[in-house]
Amino acid sequence: MATLSVPEVVPSPLEDAEQLRKAFEGWGTNESLIISILTHRNAHQRKLIRQAYADTYNEDLLKALDKELSSDFERAVLLWTLDPAERDALLAYDSTRRFTSNLWVLVEIATTRSTHDLFEVRKAYHARYKRSIEEDIAYHATGDYRKLLVPLVSSLRYGGDEVNNTLAKAEAKILRDKITNKAYNDDDFIRIISTRSKAQLNATLNHYNNSYGNAINKDLKADPNDEYLKLLRAVIKNLTVPEKYYEKVLRQAINKLGTDEWGLTRVITTRAEVDLKRIKEEYHRRNSVPLDRAIAKDVSGDYEKFLIELTGHGDA
Numbered sequence: 001m002a003t004l005s006v007p008e009v010v011p012s013p014l015e016d017a018e019q020l021r022k023a024f025e026g027w028g029t030n031e032s033l034i035i036s037i038l039t040h041r042n043a044h045q046r047k048l049i050r051q052a053y054a055d056t057y058n059e060d061l062l063k064a065l066d067k068e069l070s071s072d073f074e075r076a077v078l079l080w081t082l083d084p085a086e087r088d089a090l091l092a093y094d095s096t097r098r099f100t101s102n103l104w105v106l107v108e109i110a111t112t113r114s115t116h117d118l119f120e121v122r123k124a125y126h127a128r129y130k131r132s133i134e135e136d137i138a139y140h141a142t143g144d145y146r147k148l149l150v151p152l153v154s155s156l157r158y159g160g161d162e163v164n165n166t167l168a169k170a171e172a173k174i175l176r177d178k179i180t181n182k183a184y185n186d187d188d189f190i191r192i193i194s195t196r197s198k199a200q201l202n203a204t205l206n207h208y209n210n211s212y213g214n215a216i217n218k219d220l221k222a223d224p225n226d227e228y229l230k231l232l233r234a235v236i237k238n239l240t241v242p243e244k245y246y247e248k249v250l251r252q253a254i255n256k257l258g259t260d261e262w263g264l265t266r267v268i269t270t271r272a273e274v275d276l277k278r279i280k281e282e283y284h285r286r287n288s289v290p291l292d293r294a295i296a297k298d299v300s301g302d303y304e305k306f307l308i309e310l311t312g313h314g315d316a
Contacts, residue, residue, distance in 0.1 A: 004273050005312065006042055013048035016041070017056055020049070020064075029068045031302040038077065039309035043084050043273060050081065072261045073303040079269040080310070085120035088113065089128055091266065092121065092153075096140040103145060103231060105266070106137065108245075110152035111238035112274075115159050122153070144185040144228045151194040152235065158197040165203060171196070172207035179219050184232060193232075198239055205240060246271060247282040250291065254298050261299070264307070272310045280311065 011019075016037050023030035041049065053061040065077055079087055088109050095105035109121060125133040137149050171192050178189040196204065208216050217233045237245040246267050253263035271279055283291045292311045296304055 004040075004042060004310070006040055006045070010041070010045060013045070013052040014056065016045075016049045017053040017061070020053065020061065021057060024064055024068050031069070031073070032305075034065075034069075034077065035302065035306050035309055038081060039306060046081055047083055069302075071303070072265065072299070073301065073306060075262075076265045076269060076303060076306050079265060080272075080306075083124070084270075084273075085117065085124040086128070087270065088117075088121040089125040089133070091270075092125060092133055093129060093136070096136045103141065103149065104234060104249075106149055106153065107231060107234050107238060108270070110149070110155070111235055112242045112245075115155075115157050118153070119156065145231065147185055148190055148194070148228075148232065148235070151190060155194050157195065158200075160197065161199045162197075163199050163203045165207075168200065168203035169207050169211075171204045172211060175204070175208055175216060176212055176219075179216070179222075182222065184220070184229060193235060193239070201239055205236070243275060243278040243282040246275075246279045247286055250279070250283055250294075251287060254294050259298050261303075264295070264299070268307050268310050276311065 019033060019037055023033040037049075038046065050061045053059070053064070057064075062078055062081060065081065066074065069077055079090075082090065091105050092109055095102040110118065113121065122133050125136075129136070133153050134150050137153060138146055141149055174188050175192060178184065178186045183189065192204065193201070205216055208214075212219075217236055220229050220233050220236070223229060234245060249263050249267050253260035253267070267279070268276070280291045283289075283294070287294065292308050295307050295311060299307065
């Protein structure tokens with residue numbers, strides 16, 4: 001469900017590296033050339049370009065981009081150029097820091113990445129920061145947040161489609177009992193949410209819906225201002241209907257008084273190669289405006305061009 005368009009005949013990584021070098025030389029930077037190359041290369045191709053650039057010019061491409069570009073455009077290009085696991089490690093690290101604390105980002109990484117991808121993120125985090133992601137979350141998050149997030153990022157969920165319906169029914173009842181008793185931080189509640197495969201969890205939540213007449217997230221709105229419950233709802237949404245979660249992040253980022261560029265950049269760069277097509281469809285359905293048009297109305301310049309290329313044109 002990616003939107004990324006890669007040309008049928010892709011130049012060699014060395015050719016791309018040479019073209020990028022040309023974009024940096026002379027009077028002013030050729031931003032259009034940078035956009036035309038990087039937005040039409042997949043993660044593997046971008047990795048090879050970085051390698052070729054380092055081998056040829058003895059400089060990290062990211063450092064070169066950092067020197068040449070600025071503000072939101074720079075941030076978007078750097079995030080996009082990073083290897084996906086490195087990118088997530090960086091996002092996770094930033095989201096635990098005191099001044100950039102954003103637990104929602106950790107929820108996104110822990111719930112919408114495949115088990116293999118999450119494992120790669122943890123390895124990249126370890127390599128880059130010389131400690132584990134669990135360690136940092138346990139240190140920076142407190143109370144119920146810590147209790148929920150540590151098992152979520154440590155999870156190695158089964159990725160297949162097999163479902164045990166008897167178990168789903170039994171666990172739907174456990175979830176219902178815990179919610180009825182407002183035991184939202186209960187060990188069993190967190191165990192079910194953080195360890196079951198997505199297919200199994202979907203079956204459990206369908207049982208919940210059918211047996212108790214309400215979607216679980218409706219029942220978790222007992223106190224709409226409770227931040228922990230908001231996070232819990234985000235976890236469930238991301239594990240079951242991530243496109244609805246991301247549509248809301250984009251809607252809030254774009255409709256804010258003054259755009260939330262960070263939210264916009266994060267969603268586009270992390271989902272362009274995954275499920276952005278579905279997110280775009282959901283955005284159009286919910287807002288009656290194609291996502292690329294909403295972005296074009298809200299941001300400008302090279303930053304706009306870069307995001308539009310990654311988003312893909314048209315209404316889908």
